Amino acid sequence: MNDEQRTPGMTVHCQEIVELVTDYLEGALDPDMTAEVEAHLQLCDGCDIYVEQIRTTIRALGKVPVATLSEKAQAELVRAFRDMRGPTATA
Amino acid sequence: MPTADSKGHPLSSRMGDDGQPADASLVERLRTGDADAFAEIVRAWSPMMLHVARMYVSTDASAQEVVQEAWLAIIQGLDKFEGRSTLRTWMLAILGNIGRSRGVREARTVPLSSLGPDEEGGPTVDPDRFRGPDDKWPRNWTPLGKPRPWPRSPEEEIMAAENRTQLQNGLAELPERQRTVVTLRDIHGLSSDEVSSFLGLSAGNQRVLLHRGRSRLRGLLEMHYAAGEPVMRT
Numbered sequence: 125m126n127d128e129q130r131t132p133g134m135t136v137h138c139q140e141i142v143e144l145v146t147d148y149l150e151g152a153l154d155p156d157m158t159a160e161v162e163a164h165l166q167l168c169d170g171c172d173i174y175v176e177q178i179r180t181t182i183r184a185l186g187k188v189p190v191a192t193l194s195e196k197a198q199a200e201l202v203r204a205f206r207d208m209r210g211p212t213a214t215a
Numbered sequence: 216m217p218t219a220d221s222k223g224h225p226l227s228s229r230m231g232d233d234g235q236p237a238d239a240s241l242v243e244r245l246r247t248g249d250a251d252a253f254a255e256i257v258r259a260w261s262p263m264m265l266h267v268a269r270m271y272v273s274t275d276a277s278a279q280e281v282v283q284e285a286w287l288a289i290i291q292g293l294d295k296f297e298g299r300s301t302l303r304t305w306m307l308a309i310l311g312n313i314g315r316s317r318g319v320r321e322a323r324t325v326p327l328s329s330l331g332p333d334e335e336g337g338p339t340v341d342p343d344r345f346r347g348p349d350d351k352w353p354r355n356w357t358p359l360g361k362p363r364p365w366p367r368s369p370e371e372e373i374m375a376a377e378n379r380t381q382l383q384n385g386l387a388e389l390p391e392r393q394r395t396v397v398t399l400r401d402i403h404g405l406s407s408d409e410v411s412s413f414l415g416l417s418a419g420n421q422r423v424l425l426h427r428g429r430s431r432l433r434g435l436l437e438m439h440y441a442a443g444e445p446v447m448r449t
Contacts, residue, residue: 127442138354138356139340139342139345139354140354142339142340143339143426146422146430147228147422150407150422150425152418152422156389168356168432169357169361170361173352173361173363173364174316177362177365177433177436177437178364178429178430178433180433180436181432181436182323182401182429182432184379184382185382185402186377186401186402186404187375187427188267188379188382188383188386189379190262190263190265190402190403191265191275193261193265193282193283194279195280197283198254198258198261200284201253201283202250202253202257204286204287205248205250205253206250208290209245209246209248209253209290210248211248212285213439
């Protein structure tokens with residue numbers, strides 16, 4: 125056991141960081157552990173890259189094209205909304 | 216194991232991080248017949264609703280009908296919305312009810328209740344990429360195992376398009392619960408509360424599924440970059 129392992133950021137290992145990354149990004153870690161993870165990321169290039177790649181993955185997922193209702197179906201729904209709830213609705 | 220109450224559990228009133236208007240003012244606009252506000256949420260939420268509906272029914276066409284039926288139920292039920300959950304959580308409950316009854320008529324069991332256990336144990340990164348427990352730097356990256364930065368090139372947009380294909384293929388191969396959580400959270404932008412509540416998962420289990428799914432997709436992109444060309448997965 126050397127001193128470096130007790131300095132902030134060194135009590136948690138890279139192999140643990142990769143399993144904590146989601147809890148970290150979700151804000152689910154307690155403040156001490158959050159500080160520990162952040163200290164580790166300052167020190168460790170590999171883990172810093174890893175966490176950034178998880179963020180990149182999340183951003184890329186946000187750009188995956190998705191199917192939706194046809195324009196026609198959406199327009200019909202808006203018309204139904206107007207009919208049932210609009211200012212001129214005869215409810 | 217605690218599970219979230221899926222029926223009307225009071226959730227935080229904040230909306231997702233997608234720039235939606237604040238819930239109360241949105242509800243007010245809808246109640247006063249603001250068709251623009253309605254068109255806005257139809258546009259914003261229908262893709263996610265289609266995905267959810269498709270979990271219950273066996274064809275895309277059925278899912279479209281379920282979503283349209285849900286929107287009509289929402290229009291009719293607006294006055295019954297009490298604001299104890301977010302509008303979106305309320306919408307999800309309505310959608311789930313319609314999807315379930317439609318799924319029963321189609322004799323399709325609801326996938327989430329009929330799942331076997333996902334592979335939820337084990338490391339998400341190959342243990343060989345880390346030093347052993349007796350190393351001077353135990354369980355730290357080995358020189359070869361250490362992640363390398365991904366390229367940011369002028370072709371970034373093209374790479375992004377390739378990434379999207381990778382991700383779509385990778386998503387299709389995830390265990391179903393991981394795929395559902397990752398899709399609702401990261402593609403459709405639902406909050407962790409909304410996803411946990413809708414799927415009846417504890418917050419912790421929701422995070423486990425999200426973690427395993429995201430980790431696997433990151434690994435897929437890493438392989439893609441390491442190979443320098445798209446990984447063909449057919």
